[in-house]
Amino acid sequence: MEDNEIIRLYHERDENAIAQTDLAHGAFCRRLAFHLLSNREDVEECVNDTWMAAWTRMPPDWPMSLRAFLGRITRNLSISRFRKNKAIKRHAGIEVMLSELEECVPDSAVELQIEQKLLSEIISRWLDSLNGEDRALFIRRYWYADTVRELAGECGVTANQMAKRMQRLRESLRQALQKEGVEV
Amino acid sequence: MNGEDLYNGVTEIRDDQIAEAQNLAGQKTARKRTKLPRGRRWLAPVAAVLAVVMIAGSFLNLRNGSLNAYAVSTAEYPKQAKYSAINDTPVLEARQERYRFAEIYAGTMENFTSAVLPGLLSGAGTENRICSPVNVYMALSMLAELTEGESQGQLLTLLDCDTLETVRTRANALWNANYIDDGTVTSIPANSLWLSEDLEFVQKTLDTLSDTYYASSYQGKMGTKKFDGAMQSWIDQNTRGRLKKQSSRLEMDPETILALVSTLYYRAKWSHEFQKSKTSPEVFHAPDGDRTVDFMHEATDSTYYWGETFSAASKYLRNSGNMWFILPDEGVSVDQLLTDGTAADFLNAVTSSSADRNWENSKYLEIHLSLPKFDVSSDLDLTESLKALGVTDVFDPNTADFSPMLEESSLEKLPLPPYISYVKHAARVTIDEEGCEAASYVVLPAAGAGAPPDDEVDFILNRPFLFAVTGPNGALLFVGIVNQP
Numbered sequence: 001m002e003d004n005e006i007i008r009l010y011h012e013r014d015e016n017a018i019a020q021t022d023l024a025h026g027a028f029c030r031r032l033a034f035h036l037l038s039n040r041e042d043v044e045e046c047v048n049d050t051w052m053a054a055w056t057r058m059p060p061d062w063p064m065s066l067r068a069f070l071g072r073i074t075r076n077l078s079i080s081r082f083r084k085n086k087a088i089k090r091h092a093g094i095e096v097m098l099s100e101l102e103e104c105v106p107d108s109a110v111e112l113q114i115e116q117k118l119l120s121e122i123i124s125r126w127l128d129s130l131n132g133e134d135r136a137l138f139i140r141r142y143w144y145a146d147t148v149r150e151l152a153g154e155c156g157v158t159a160n161q162m163a164k165r166m167q168r169l170r171e172s173l174r175q176a177l178q179k180e181g182v183e184v
Numbered sequence: 185m186n187g188e189d190l191y192n193g194v195t196e197i198r199d200d201q202i203a204e205a206q207n208l209a210g211q212k213t214a215r216k217r218t219k220l221p222r223g224r225r226w227l228a229p230v231a232a233v234l235a236v237v238m239i240a241g242s243f244l245n246l247r248n249g250s251l252n253a254y255a256v257s258t259a260e261y262p263k264q265a266k267y268s269a270i271n272d273t274p275v276l277e278a279r280q281e282r283y284r285f286a287e288i289y290a291g292t293m294e295n296f297t298s299a300v301l302p303g304l305l306s307g308a309g310t311e312n313r314i315c316s317p318v319n320v321y322m323a324l325s326m327l328a329e330l331t332e333g334e335s336q337g338q339l340l341t342l343l344d345c346d347t348l349e350t351v352r353t354r355a356n357a358l359w360n361a362n363y364i365d366d367g368t369v370t371s372i373p374a375n376s377l378w379l380s381e382d383l384e385f386v387q388k389t390l391d392t393l394s395d396t397y398y399a400s401s402y403q404g405k406m407g408t409k410k411f412d413g414a415m416q417s418w419i420d421q422n423t424r425g426r427l428k429k430q431s432s433r434l435e436m437d438p439e440t441i442l443a444l445v446s447t448l449y450y451r452a453k454w455s456h457e458f459q460k461s462k463t464s465p466e467v468f469h470a471p472d473g474d475r476t477v478d479f480m481h482e483a484t485d486s487t488y489y490w491g492e493t494f495s496a497a498s499k500y501l502r503n504s505g506n507m508w509f510i511l512p513d514e515g516v517s518v519d520q521l522l523t524d525g526t527a528a529d530f531l532n533a534v535t536s537s538s539a540d541r542n543w544e545n546s547k548y549l550e551i552h553l554s555l556p557k558f559d560v561s562s563d564l565d566l567t568e569s570l571k572a573l574g575v576t577d578v579f580d581p582n583t584a585d586f587s588p589m590l591e592e593s594s595l596e597k598l599p600l601p602p603y604i605s606y607v608k609h610a611a612r613v614t615i616d617e618e619g620c621e622a623a624s625y626v627v628l629p630a631a632g633a634g635a636p637p638d639d640e641v642d643f644i645l646n647r648p649f650l651f652a653v654t655g656p657n658g659a660l661l662f663v664g665i666v667n668q669p
Contacts, residue, residue, distance in 0.1 A: 002485045004455060004500055005548065060279035060656070064502070065199040075195045079188065094191075101194075102187035114185050119193035127201055139205035142194045154208055 003066040010058035017058075018051045025067055029074045035145035036078040036094040037085075046081055050074045071143070093145060101142065104170050106178040126176040130169075137162075138169050259375075259398040261363065278366065279656070286657030288357035295344040296321060297660055298528040303569040304609075305665055306522040310471040312560035314611040314664035316448050318362060318655075320566070322373060323446040323607075325355035326397050327578065329389060330444075333585040335577040342573055352396045359398055362448075362655045369504045370451040371655060374422040375399035378415050378436070378443040380406045383594040385442075407438030415445065422447040430563045430610035441602055442589065450653065450661050455500035458482055458555075468556050469647040470668055477669045478557045479646070480615075488641055489546045491530060494521055497551050497643050498534075505654035505661075508534070509555065511645055518648050518665050527650055527663075535658040554644040558669035561612035570607060578604045613653070613662055 001020050009017035029050055033043040053073045063069035082094045127135045137155075140146045152162035297317055304315040321343065328339040328351050336348070345351045364371040377393065379385055381403045393399040402418075404411035412435050419431040426449065436443055458480040466479040489496040493516045498506040510530065512521050521527040533543045567579060577583040584603035587595070595601070645666075653662040 001548070005486070008487075060283040062502075062504075062656070065203060068199045068202045071202065072195050075191075079191060098187035098191060100187075101190040104190055105185050105187065114189060116189070116192050116196060119185075119189060120196035123190075123193050124197045124201060127197065132204075133208070135201065136205040136208045139194075139197070139201060140208060142191075143197065143202060143205065151208075 007058060007062055007066060010055065011062070018055065021051060021054060021066075021070070025070050028067060029070055032071055032074050032145055033078055034093075035147065036075070036097070037081060038093045039085075042081055042085070046074060046077050049077050053077070075143075075145075093147070097142060097145060100166070100170060103167075104173045104177065106174055108178075122177065122180045123173070126173055129176075130172075134165075134169060137165065138173075141166060255400055255402050258400045259394045261398060262360070278364075282361045282364070283657060285357040285361035286659070289354045289361070289659075292344065292354060293317070293321070293659070294532040296342070297532055298525060299342060299344075299573055300569075301528045301531075301663060302522045302525070303573050304564070304566060305663065306519045308518070308562075308665050308667060310667055311562065312665060312667050313562045313564070314560060314613055314662060315562075315564070315609060316611055316662050317660040318358060318373065319446055319448045319611075320609065321358060322355055322375060322397065322448075323444060324575075325351045326375060326377075326393060326399060326444055326446070327604075329393060329397075330442075330586055330589040331578060331584075332587050333577075334583065335585040338575045338577055342570075342575055352392075356396050358659065361657050362659050362661065363398075364504075364656070368453070368502065369656070370449065371504070371661070372422060372447075372449045373398075374447045374449075376415075376418055376445045377401040378411070378445065379403045380441045382406075383441055383597070384591040385594075386588060386591055389588050406436045406440045412436055415443065419445060419447060423449045424451075426612050426614075427561075427610050430561070430612075433563075434608070440605075441598075448661060450655075452501040452504040455502045456482070456484065463557075466554070466556075467646065468669055471648060475668075479554045480557060481552070481554050483550060483552045485548065486551050487546050487548050488551055488643065489530070489534070489543050491526060491545060493526060494530070495641075495643065496530065496534075497553060499553070501653075504656050505535075505658065508652040508654065509553075509643070509645055510650040510652070511643070511647075512649070514647075518650055518667075521650065531652055531660060531663070535652070535654045535660060550640040552640065552642045554642070554646065555615070556645060556666070556669040557615055558666050559612070559614040560664060560666055560669070561610070562664075563608070563610045566607040566609050567604075611662060611664070613651070613664055 001024060003024070006017060006020045006024060009020060026047065029047050030043055033046040033050075034040070037043055037046060050070060050073045054070060057073075061069070078094060086095075127138065130138070133155075137151060140151055141148070148162050148166060149159045152159045155162065157165075300315075300317060300320060304320070305313050324339055324343055328336050328343065328348060331339065340346070340348070340351065343351055343354075345354065359373050362371050362373055375393070375397050376399055377390070379401055382405075385401070385403075390401045393401065402414065404414060415436070416431045416434060419434070420428055423431075427447075459482070462481040463478050464481070465476045467474050468477045486497060486499075494510055494512050496508060496510045498508045500506055508531065510521065510527060512518055530543060571579060577585070581600045581603040584601055586602045590602065648665065648667045651662075651664055651666060652660055655661050
């Protein structure tokens with residue numbers, strides 16, 4: 001079913017909307033949640049919560065991209081769940097990703113509170129400045145939460161080479177953030 | 185700032201970047217991101233203006249005063265955040281707020297729609313005809329505020345409300361649910377009153393109109409070019425100049441005591457735009473003969489509807505509602521669909537915001553849509569239509585009761601009690617698309633008689649058809665007949 005038709009079902013309060021969403025985007029959301037949470041039980045709960053959040057937000061929302069909309073909800077729910085799980089020290093892919101992203105924070109900006117919207121705009125602009133492959137690699141790693149190994153396989157390089165490339169991209173983002181005045 | 189801030193920042197990057205990254209292999213050769221084209225084609229700068237003019241017979245004691253219009257009561261519109269991202273909190277909150285307002289009038293507009301559509305639209309002959317049910321509802325609601333007794337009773341019956349309080353609640357909700365100015369969709373209902381400076385109006389009534397209906401009131405010297413000009417400018421401003429031709433013809437007589445003007449301007453993008461390269465000149469079978477016009481084409485998976493005498497489909501408007509197209513079967517006229525209630529029943533069924541929204545005969549399939557580009561407008565006098573709908577007293581000086589509007593001292597000054605001289609309703613709808621290519625002509629399959637179509641259907645609007653534009657919460661903003669695209 002086309003995304004717009006699925007959204008239409010939500011707006012008509014038709015519960016078939018959830019089944020159709022699961023059919024069209026379930027695999028994508030489960031994969032994303034699994035990469036972030038690394039635990040099947042957490043993944044199922046997170047995906048179910050994603051469907052519930054979508055049901056609550058549509059209407060009034062009418063997302064332009066349903067996949068991006070659902071992915072954002074899954075990411076937000078995953079980080080909340082990660083915070084909760086952290087107390088019981090459950091290992092998760094998200095932890096690795098967060099520690100990698102820590103490297104992008106300019107030294108002088110550690111204490112800085114930055115508005116999320118502004119930060120997203122800076123990141124989007126920086127992504128625009130990259131070549132297509134680098135941009136896709138960064139988003140696949142840090143938005144879709146694909147593993148370095150998976151990306152290496154897809155690009156036909158070793159995991160070590162891919163890790164180095166990711167490191168260069170993180171350094172580039174760190175410099176961009178610094179240049180944009182995030183360190184002020 | 186920490187890693188989690190960056191995680192959240194990455195979460196909210198742009199949709200197109202997320203979509204593009206899915207195809208990693210396709211990016212290997214791409215050196216520079218190609219920006220997605222921003223949609224420039226807009227459906228429908230659409231606008232409507234409805235003016236109700238009340239005239240008392242010529243009256244004396246005209247004061248020598250200023251020619252300027254001055255505001256005696258000014259409505260303040262709620263502030264709206266501009267759209268910047270899909271999950272932008274203020275924009276989301278505004279949408280949720282609109283949804284809450286729409287729930288207030290959900291399921292209450294059906295009787296009004298069924299009553300007014302045949303009366304306002306049928307009998308167009310070979311001309312185009314458009315009306316805005318939302319606009320008419322707002323104007324009649326304001327009129328109910330200005331009247332009392334049977335004059336008000338007749339209006340309440342047509343508005344399907346028991347009390348004036350219900351009218352206020354619904355009209356206010358209707359306004360708030362359909363007022364959108366967030367940068368992606370523009371939907372602006374606007375109301376105003378134009379008052380003779382020679383009379384004293386009841387301030388409390390003007391305040392209610394301002395607070396509940398967001399109507400500003402202006403006073404000035406009737407019958408002067410300056411006051412007419414002020415009103416025309418107000419209309420042009422609130423309809424973004426889309427009805428200049430109609431507004432320039434609006435002139436008040438010196439005897440006019442009050443003019444009530446209600447406008448609705450609407451503009452939204454198609455959710456999926458038509459490809460310019462697929463537009464081609466084709467024949468439209470107008471009532472007064474065939475003509476060649478540009479047709480836009482697309483194939484899309486969507487819901488196709490049909491009834492005994494018509495077929496229908498809709499096209500989404502980004503961040504808004506739908507545009508509906510209702511095509512009578514061969515041998516069936518648009519008027520027939522209006523007068524036998526089919527059109528209103530269908531529109532009520534598919535646009536209802538209640539949970540039981542449904543139309544039995546529908547199927548999700550591939551629709552090959554052929555839609556003529558059109559820019560249609562009409563300028564109607566609704567007086568006779570409203571009389572036929574039972575609103576008669578306000579048009580007769582012997583029965584009209586406008587006591588909540590004027591102070592007693594002013595009422596006594598008038599040689600004749602105030603009454604409505606005419607109700608004007610102008611509207612225009614445009615579908616904006618450019619370019620043309622080779623011509624083709626496809627015959628419409630028989631879609632009626634309850635026979636479900638196969639997996640694909642050609643939906644070709646090449647003869648007179650009905651259209652409707654609905655807002656994000658299903659309100660019928662515009663309904664019209666296209667006889668001459």
